[in-house]
Amino acid sequence: MNVMLDEMIEERNMCMQPMSGNAAPLSEPEMVKLKKSVPWIYFVLFFAVLNESMFGVSTPSIMAQHHLSTTAVSWVVTVFFIVIGLGMVVFGRLSDIYSVKSLILTGVVLYSFGSILGFALNVSYPAVLVARALQGAGCAAIPALVFVMVARFFTAEERGKMFGMITSIVSFAIGVGPVLGGFIAGSLHWAYLFLVPLPILLAIPYFRNYLPEEQRRPGRLDLIGTLLMGTIITLLVLYTTGDNLWLLVGSLAALIVFVSYIRKAKEPFVDPALFQNKLYRFGLIIGFLTFGTVMAAMFTMPLLLSKLYGLNARMIGVIMFPGALSAMIFGRVGGNLTVKRGSRFVMYLGLSLLAFSLFLQAFSTGLSVWLIGASLVFMYIGFSFLQTALAESVTLVLPGHHIGVGMGFFNMVSTLAGAIVTAVVAKVLDLRLVEIRIHPLITDERAYAYSGLLLLTFLVVVGTLLLYVFTLGKADRVAATTN
Template sequence: MDTVRRWRALIVLGTAQFLMVLDTSVMNVSISRLVDDFDTDVTAIQAVITFYALVMAAFMITGGRVGDMLGRRRVFLTGMAVYGTGSALTAVAPTLWVLAVGWSVVEGLGAALVLPAMAALVAESYHGRDRALAYGVIGGLAGAGIAVGPLLGGWVTTYLTWRLVFAGEVVVVIAVLCFHRVIVESAREGPRPRLDAVGAGISAVGLGLGVLGVLQSSTWGWVQPRNPPFTVLGFAPTLFVIGAGVAFLAVFVRWQRHREKVGSEPLVHLSLLGRPTLRSGLMTLVSQNLILLGLFFTIPLYLQVVQGFDAFETGLRLLPVSATMLVASMAGSRLGRMASPRRVVRFALATLTVAVVWLLATIDPVIDDAQFAGAMAVLGLGMGLLASQLGNVVQSSAGEAERSEAGGLQFTAQNLGSALGTALIGSLLIGALAHAFTTQVEENPQLSEETRRQAGVALEAGITFLSTDQVRAAAERTGLPPSQVDAVTDSYASAQLDGLKAAILATGGVTLASFLVTPDLPAGRTRRSGRPGADVRGALS
């Protein structure tokens, strides 16, 4: 492939990454409008966002294997067509269920085909320093998606309709398919692998149950049942559902070992996970996306529900994180050559810690735009530096024949982190909100015993993240006197901020814990490798 064509191919491949990041960022800034349009609540939209990431995580390894079976280029293009179909369905979705099918399922399955194939095609087309640069460009395009998503999605949502974003995605997908000729795949030798359908099913069920349990914890309760569809021995089903997911994943591991022992092709070669560098890269990817999606679920709620900003105003306030992430992800590959991936990742995590502390200091009833913008800029800097390193670390830890499998693991890690970020941090937010509201109500001397009882009944029925105007209206409908309506509203407003701070603090805890998985990241500077097969050593030695 000549030089010009190679870089054209990178732009086409990177556009796929751009679209998938754009999707999530648009959804996050459109939460309030989606709640209104579908006459639902924040928890339901949280479930749709989580399910999108979960579908990708559950089928990403399978998507990578399908790429090995049918050809990565063919699967990339097929996945784009599936993704475009899902975007079209999402654009015209009349109900929340159709939205979930179009966005979460169809688009999620399309992405599960596209992303591992994209990672493998990039890895086989570039080597050494070029590969690090290529992944920096991919990270930059992801940063551009985060940059464009809140602003474009916010403007379109506020002044037109969020549906136009998904209609526009269909046009972009068609454009990508029209430029399919610039994507070239190297001929592969030897027999094509077969799909381990049993393993694919077991892994999907295991991941699905695990994330489902975390997602529903705020509704079901962790131990004491709150509002579950059923109980287990008198306890909430949450831990049992998560435990069932872990059990399925344990069965999946045993099944993979059995397949290898009898000479059959497994879905995942577990020996890959035995490589310290690759394992460390994957675990850091989980952390990165858990932090990012947890914050990108929490922060728009603060801006839209607490501060009352519309989607466009929310997008404007998220612009600093988008801009600095774009710049840092583009420049990060050069830093990896000057220092090392390990040092860059650790510096990125330290930067994220500063951002979380700064952000905690800005969560107040009245927003300080300058302080908030500063915290967002530092957050984007840390995220961009992480994005610039981890894709190259994972792919450079795998051989040529393992590219799709490594890509499947890479994007499984990313989307598992995304699903857990939205589900876990969202659950912690709601749980902290409920606890803080209970405490505020119990300790407020202005509230009567009857008002406290009614608040307790409402909490037992389930709590969601509402605006103070909605809480005030609900309190007035119960016939409370004005003084007690004010007291309930003030208690809820204070509990809102406590819940938001608890959720952001949790992302800070994940950031600090992420330092524990960095020792096995490459400690040497990346350098150019002159031999196509040598970049596992050359890029990371």
């Protein structure tokens, strides 16, 4: 263990060096024009992240309209996460070849087309899933390319300010999504949620006029690697929603082929050397577990509030509103704490708050709905802290030439955690696998499955905290002492 830790610390120290900039030099007039696009960059990012969290609260309404099981309705969230996760890496790679301007415009148009299609064809559940996939494909371009633009065109000082603002926007969008989704689904109809992202079309003329023109660069997208990765993910998620063992076998077979392929390909989907970094591998695991547990709670909560307490979508939004407000307030606090106290301190704080929240949710299920609402505040605050701190922790263990692809793959894994864990949670609830009467005050038998599931997510977060302490956290502490 000590030998492995020494190797990890050495890797971290090698990576903690100034990143070599690859920003394309822009003239002063071009920079002036580019900065005029910054508010619109924030604008489209808000709607991109908002869509990730908004649909979860509408699942009871979709389930009722289309007469679906919990597993079936989970695909409204799952298919979006699958496509956006893979799409973020694809658009990140394409940005090394094509103009960011043309790519983000393509993403905005595709995102909007999927939104219009979903609203128009909401009476057909298969059409809804196709529309969600199109939304995910277009939406993937926005966060992926926003980070590319910030890294490529802005100075270090400007990047720091912009990343702080981005953290606040992302935290607020994740928090306010269920509130807005509940209000719209409760007041109008859940299908109107498809129309919420359409204001991003207003950004098109500003992006066309203000974003810089870039020449096409040499390179190509690894289509075979992309298809193999898509096959791995899709078969794995299909396995989690069903009982067909052959889907798991197919996913593992595709994984073996993928690993063999990227070792031989000239321009692989992802550089295999990236995974030789032990700390990075632990970062991927921690990111998957962290984002997965939060997405599990966000998917479970609307179902819990609807089935146990009989709340409609609007009241579900009201219960979740304090959490959304706290995410907005504490989003930038987490960024500032990371700068002042370091990512390790903020990771400990964020994971502790998340664990406390899930523990409180588990013990409150079947009791006071307002106590559940209060516990959600701690979850949103903890998650807003973790977004900044975990990204910073992973960035610090990557060498400069792996920053782009490394963070792209990290974002994909974290996003796909939502797809995989949501599918697993839906299956667990359908099969009633974790029905636990935690304490005698819970008398409603319907609450047992939800309280047991939330207790399980609490234990996962505790395990994640311990994993961080003995890997990234320990390496960070020892490296800081050594330096």
